[in-house]
Each structure stands twice: as structure tokens, then as C-alpha cells.
Amino acid sequence: MAICLGIFVVVFSLIVYAAVKYRKRPTDDNHEPPQIYGSNQVELAWTVIPILIVVVLFLAAARVIHAVEDAQFPANAIEVTAIGHQFWWEFQYPGYGFVTANELHVPVSDAAHPTPTHIILLSADTDHSFWVPQLAGKIDLIPNRRNEMWIDPHDVGHYVGQCAQYCGTQHAKMLLNVMVDSPEDFEKWTQQQKTPAVMSQQVVTGRKVFETNACMNCHTISGTTANGKFGPDLTHLMSRSTIASGAAPNTQQNLLLWVKEPDAIKPGCLMPAMQLDEQDTNAVVAYLMSLN
């Protein structure tokens, strides 16, 4: 980038200098200026110098490409499989044996004990692209293809990214939240995710509504009969801060709206309006809110 800026300053000054210095002035006589057809030396110079710059830039780029793409992973790298769906993210943690959605948790890594995260990228339908600008460059998720990337975050925090390859109507609201946790927090989080869903007697009506309607065809709640795969896993829904892949904060009000009329939050998403009556809607949302 510095090289480009340097080139810009030099060439831009040349253009401005030529444009101003050699303009026709009113005092000029009407003679044509000297007719110069070219100069082999000058032309050779401005061929060879750019070639040298290009070679340097190529070598710099090739070094980075090699460092990123051909990196070796330490044995303690976390493995995550990210699967792009229209229009949300599925995250599988094969090392821990659970599945979650839309909010990726990874442990912070430090130089002394690196714990990078190795992400396998797959797609269930169309092309998507995994892009969290502050953590890594983007790599596409392409159906019938296995891509991979890795991140090695050194600061705890919440990083926002989103799908960067046009994937259909709601490409815009396919956000990607990455939580970089301290090792203790990450451990706590994985323990919690591994447990099956909470069964509370208070929400048994809601659970019945969920399991006797189409909800269970698309969503999984582990430990119950709901094992659909088309939508996000809801086993620990309330451990996530947003719903609809980052489209809205995870509140009771938004959950009610989402079940009643998903298009109000995310027009064009694949979640259907469930057409439940008021009572069932409240019951099912109460059930969902117990899933923490």
C-alpha cells in the first residue's frame, strides 16, 4: 500500500505538472511546439522500473500466500465446521460433539500457547463467504467443495462480520458474530453447550406446541424428538444474544414477532410464519426462552 501511495504521489505530480506547465498561454505565438515522437531511453526506463516494482510486489504477496495457505496447525487447534445456509450459519464442534448457530465461540490465543481455530467451510445450498474483517480474510463456502481457513485471535472480544458472497434475498442480514473468549469462559461455554436441553415443567405446553407443529421439521432441540436440520439448532437458543443470524436482539418481544411474522424482521427469509394462535405463540416462545 505504501508503494502504491508512493507511485500515486510521483505520477500524479507528473500529470499535474505537465497539465499546468505546458498549457497554451495567451502570450504564445501560433507556432506548433517541437514535434517529439518518443525516446527509447525514457521509454525503456518506464518499462523496466515498473517491472522491478511488480516483481517486488509479487514476491511480497507470494510470501503471505504461502504463510497463510500452507500453515501447519498445532495439535491443540480447535476444529470447527462452518456450514452456510440461506441465510444463517451452522457451526459444528466435532471435537466437543455439539452444534450451534450464528454465534461462533473460539478461545483467545496467545503467542506462548497458540490455540488457533481451524475452520472447515461447507455450504448447504448456494455460495456464501465467511468474512470477519478483524480476524481473517474471507474464504467462500461453496456447495460440493471443502474449503478451510484458520483464525488466531489474540484479543478477547466480540467481532462482527457477515456473509460476503451474494447468496440470495437476505444476503444482507446474514451476519456473523464471533465471540473470542478467555480459555476459562470458552471451557464454561463448551460445557454448557454439551448438555442436552433443559426440561422445565412450566413450559410443557410450549414444548408440545413445538413438537406437534412444523417447528420440529426444521429445528433440532437435543434430548427431544425435534431433530430437523434445515434451520438453526435451538438447544441453547438463549445462550445467543441475537436471533435470525444477527438480524435482531434475542428478546421475548423479537421472538414473538419472529414466530408470528418472520418477514417483519427479515423479509425473504426461509422461516415461514407459523400461523399459531395467540396462546400457542406465547407458549412456544415461553418454551424457547427456557432453552438456555
Next chain:
Amino acid sequence: MFDAQPMSRPMVTTPERESSRPLVQVLHDWMVTVDHKRLGLMYFSYGILFLVIGGVEASIMRAQLAVANNHLVSPEVFNRLFTMHGTTMIFFAAMPIVFGFANYLVPLMIGARDMAFPRLNAWGFWMSALGGIILYFSFIGGFGLYGAGSAPDVGWFAYAPLTSPAFSVGHSTDYWIVGILVSGFGSIATALNVMTTILCLRCPGMKLNRMPLFVWMNTVMAALVLVAIGPLTAAQLMLLIDRYLGGHFFDTQAGGSAVIWMHFFWIFGHPEVYILVLPAFAIVSEVIPVFSRKPIFGYSIMVAATVSIGFISLGVWAHHMFTVGMTSYANAFFVASTAAIAVPTGIKIFNWVGTMWGGKIIYKVAMLFCVAFLCQFLIAGLTGIMLASAPFDWQLGNSYFVVAHFHYVILGGIVMAVFAGTYYWYPKVVGKMMNETLGKWHFWLFVIGFHLTFDFMHVPGLLGMPRRIYTYEASRGWEVWNLIVSIGVIFQAVGVLIWAANVIWSYYKGEIAGNDPWDAWTLEWHTTSPPPDYNYAEIPVIRSRRPLWDLKHPEDPDWKYE
């Protein structure tokens, strides 16, 4: 050949004015014409019409994105808008406009009476026209058919598998396929025609190394069209087979490959950039020398650079695919080939500046646009080099940084050159001068608007804003940048309106131009303005690259130095 008589003085007859004839007859003449000048004008006007339509689509998108969480258009409509905007601007605005210039000017510049195949020329134009009509018919024709389709919404590069029947129901994608397929036939016909004309119909004395650079660059453009359109047409036929005959080329659900479509598309798509930008270079290479009062600096190396751009541009396509997970070797190869193209492009910029150096530059509007072109194309080239580097692309590919980059190429480069070309050749085509005052208003408004829009568009890209999103949250910090970007559109729109007003006003009220208002040197200025149907009563005979210079300066002719 060299002993032949030098060219005679130009004729001064003016062709019969059309206004004296009934309208129906005039229209009929235009419909059935095979005259390269009329077809050139029709190509150009047709391109401008679609430029306006595509501009309106862009303006609606900018209005939607001006503030966060806007509800001006729905996501479905927004997706159609950006698909139609891209498709329209590339296939139905930019290509017809550059073909228009080539059609009108190439035969005049090489001293020919028409294109090599006048009927094929008309066929090519009407095929392109048909393609545009088919594409836009989707807006109305989609309704009432199965799927209640409307305009295509798969993006202008229509990545698989979004175009497969599973994800694109209805016929909107078919309109996209067939519209471009048909216009592709027209493009190939025109490219063949330009190529043949240049190779076979040059006037006596015009050796290849005496052709104006405009003609050289259009030769390479035509060659690239011949090579590049084929893969796109093939891919589109394969997609049609997928959609209707049960093929599985790109159908990932049945084992097809999404990546193959990307290769096909970009093998077309990247040479396409040079198909559009070489004619822009061609215009600039004619205008800068005339207004600097010097011959082009380094003619031979300009030709060499053009030809090498042509070749290299066929080997860079996968730089559009740095994020699809190619191996490190493939990525490194495409970094190298892409960066290599900067060398001949840089040579051109240096040579244009070298032409201005030591000249006496006359700042007519055409020249102003050329200087703006130089500065903007320089920036476009430099952001291009940045994006050529795969690691940089992993961050900024598919972001607004890329959108800003290629609009810098297309608007800052191609459109600026096209405006320069209209101010420069309008007197030849119409016989009247364009108004310089209106022209300066157009120039400054358009340049200010361009920089407001596209300078600031780089920033949200650097802040992580991907392209093709219909809305965004205020919390992302992109709002103020998008607002500035959208405000710039107003300036550009007013500028273009002034240009259109100027074109119409000057047609009626412009000063009479005469044959050679700019004291220029290429052959088209030797005939009348507008030129007669047959271009030249006597086929000219030339002895150098600047035949009119020889004529005007018999004491110091160019041919002495060649």
C-alpha cells in the same frame, strides 16, 4: 504506392438535410440502413439510452443505502436493481457505446468507404438491440408466466447454483441468459467486421504501423471480443441445458460444480474489462495529441503495450476467485499475471503524459476530460494492483472497496473518455460545435460528483461493508460514508443532464464546425462534417501516421522521420 499523388484538398459539399423529408421515410431509412456511420450512431444512442436506465437503477440503490435501515425498496427489488444495473451497464451501455465509436470512426480513419460487411454490421446492431429488449421485457413479461417472474436477481455474474431451478424459480434468470446470449451474437459479428475492415480496407499507404492508435486499440478490442464472448455463450448454453434439459454442469445438488461457472464467467469477464477500456484508451490516444499539439509519444511502444495487454488479459481471470480456496500456487500465479498487466498499462499513462510534456495544451472540454481520465485511471490502476495481491483480496474482495475500484475504472476511465470522445467528434458527426460553457459545467459537476461518490466509497469497504447488501445497521459505522457517496450521485446526474441538453442544443444552435475544427491530423478530419455516405470521393493516399499534418506542413512532413 509512395509515388502516388498526395491527398487532394477536402471537398466542401454538404449532404442533403434530412429534415426536409417525411418522418416515416427518415425512420425507415434508419431502420434499414447498412451505413457504418448511421449504425455507429445507433449503437451509441442505444448505449446512452441504457446508460440512463442503468443510471436510474444505480440512483435508486444509492437512495436506499444513503441511510441505515432504510425501507425505500424491498430486498427483492434491491437484488433485481443491482443485477440489472450491472448487466445493463456492461452489455447494453458500455459495449454498444464502444462499438458505436469503432463503427463510426474506424472506416473514416483508415480511409475506407464502409465496413467490410455492411449487412453483417446491421445484423450485429439489431441483435444487440434485441438482447436488451429481451432483458428488459422481463420486468413486464415475467408476470403472467409461471413463477410470476420479474427482473433477474442473481447478480450480474450469476454465480451457480443460485441460477439453478432450485434457487431461481420462474423465468427471470432465463431472460438474463437469453438476452445476453443474443447480444453476444451481435458482439461477435461486429468484432469480426471491425477486424476484417481494419485488416483489408486500409487506404493506400496506410501500413499497419501507420494506423492511428485508435484503430490499433480497436483491433485488439475486436480480437478480445472474438476470444472472450465464446466462453460466456458456452456457459450460458450449459446453464440452459441445466435448467431445461436436466443437465448437471452447475447443479451442485446433483454433483455439478459451482466453481466451473466462475471460471467460465471470468474467462469472459476479465477480458471484457479490456474490451471496454481499450476503446477508452483509443479515444484518449487521439484527443491528447491533438490538444497538446504534439504527436503521440512512443507510438511503437503504445502499440506493443496494447497488444500485450490483450494477451495478458486472457490469463488473469482467476484473480476474481482468490476467495474460492485455490491452492497457493494457483493464487500466486494469478497474482503475478495480474500485477504484470500493470506494466503495459503504466507505459501508456507515461506515454500520454509524455505527449503532453513540452506541448502547448489547449483546454477544450474534450481535453479536460482526458486529464481527469489520466488522474482517475491512475488511481484505479493502483487500487487494482492492491487488489491483485491475493491476501489483500481476501480482505477486500467483494467489499465496497472493489465496487469503488471497478467504478473508478469504468466511470473514471471509460465514461470520462467517452465524454471526451463526444466533445471531440461531435463536430464531425453533426457538423456543429458543442457548447464549451455547458461542457465545462458538465465536466466540473460530473468530476465533483464522481469523486464524492467513488473516493468515499472505498472507505466502507475498508470498514468491512460487503457489496450487494440492501441495508445495514447504523452500529456498523458505515452510515456517514454511504450518505456522502449517495450525495455525489446527484451531481453526476445533473452533469449528465447538462451533457444531454448540450447535445440537443448544439444540434440546432451550435456553431458550424467545418471539416477540421481542432486542426487535427487523422483522416476523418479530411472529409466533410458530417461525412457524405461514401466518406471520401477519392480514396486518400497517405505517407505517414499524421496525413493531415503532412498536408498542413509541407515544409516539415512527418514521413521524413519514419
